[in-house]
Amino acid sequence: MNHKLDFNRHPCFHADVKGRFGRIHLPVARRCNIRCNYCNRKYNCVNESRPGVSSAILSPLQAVHYLEKVLEREPRITVAGIAGPGDPFADAPVTLETMRLVRERFPHMLICVASNGLCLPPYLDHLADIGVSHVTVTVNAVDPEIGRCICSWVRDGRVLYRGIEAAGLLLARQEESIRGLKARGIVVKANTIVIPGINNGHVPAVASRMAELGVDLLNCMPMYPNRGTPFEDIPEPAEEEMRAIRRTAGEHLPQMLHCTRCRADAVGLLDSDRSAQFRSCLGECSAFPPLETHRPHVAVATHEGLLVNQHLGEAATFQIWSRTGEDFALVDERAAPQPGLGIKRWFELAEILDDCRAVLVSGIGDTPREVLTSAGILPVEMNGFIEMGLELVYGGGDLSRLKAGRRECGKGSACGVDGSGCM
Missing domain, CATH: 3.30.420.130 (Dinitrogenase iron-molybdenum cofactor biosynthesis domain)
Structure with missing residues (x-):
């Protein structure tokens, strides 16, 4: 990548520009590879503003077409991010293709991605080659005994891990991811979800460890209680508690104090989100995908x-x-x-x-x-x-x-040839 990028135009990492420059989240990450006890990913919910929520899922080609349409009406967008609704590296080929197409079409655009870090390490060089400037890794605990209370399971390839083994693996991959990102000159933010009674007293330890790894910024986010999750009855931490946690964490790392807990399809300025205005455009792009001209x-x-x-x-x-x-x-x-x-x-x-x-x-x-x-x-x-x-x-x-009438298939018994299905 030969174009010089202005890192100061990322509103999430630089609060002083949040009223001048905007971001767009491209919702291409359909699947997730971990199950957090506070998360409920309702793709089609239009009434909630929180991570994990999107009103549509896009393919890489649809995402770039959507970005083109948005920039026609909101030219202040300087950052294209992938932040869900699942984890970008649970759908790594989709994520990488989306970022490659964005870089090809918009060489001066900052590209960022947010991940839990579990499956990120194999793609560190890809991120550097594409010119990804900013990566956020969500780290909720640096002690597996605490982490096991937050995450029900993690899936690494075809293997499902639970309990202390899951938490230990996740932490190891997160630390490997952060070290690798910093070694490649990528700006790293850590997100920590503050959960009362679970990790609220553990945040200083998280901040200290993140500082040791070279993280640039820490975002302490209050947990949002979500119906249908194991943590649905845990109340959102009080603002006074969050201020105290951020003060203590700030002894180790600079704090992000202007987070708006964006949706996976957020678009616009942080202080003037336009997701609702672009929802019909997002839906249209998800229904009628553009096609690649370099595939003849x-x-x-x-x-x-x-x-x-x-x-x-x-x-x-x-x-x-x-x-x-x-x-x-x-x-x-x-x-x-x-x-x-x-x-x-x-x-x-x-x-x-x-x-x-x-x-x-x-x-x-x-x-x-x-x-x-x-x-x-x-x-x-x-x-x-x-x-x-x-x-x-x-x-x-x-x-x-x-559109053809849907033929029954795919479960192994209805293939019109030999009963083997799509195997």
């Missing part, structure tokens, strides 16, 4: 080359189509990976179709949909002529017009 082709699942009439899991081959002037041309035919590989099959298919912006199918299971979407390939379910689908895909039209 579209893959098609078809029996005879005229109609889109094969389920993704049924297709042994995919026709590859491209636009040539005002017409469309069949340019290739590619073999699909063999069934029986589980999720690996869909990662292999994503590699085979890596120059395709979309794949036209009559049906698709949830797992391959997620894998292909994460790779930047838009699955389009439809029934009808191939050319009709190509016209809307290349023309950026309303893809909902192509």
